[in-house]
Amino acid sequence: MHNGQKTVYNKPKRQKNKPIHAPLGAEPVLQDIRSNVHLPLNSKQHQIGVLYFSLIFGYEFLLDND
Secondary structure (H helix, E strand, O other): OOOOOOOOOOOOOOOOOOOOOOOOOOHHHHHHHHHHOOOOOOOHHHHHHHHHHHHHHHHHHHHHOO
């Protein structure tokens, strides 16, 4: 039975200091970035950084899957 109210799902709040689970070997790099870089999420540097890491991880992924 619906009473006209929509169910609102609360999105979990992002925790800033939660460890990022990354491929082994990448953790120190991510650690370094976390401690040194405090950029707004929509900044150009951040977008480039994300692109850079997705390229690296993608490349490692391709190498792993022979």
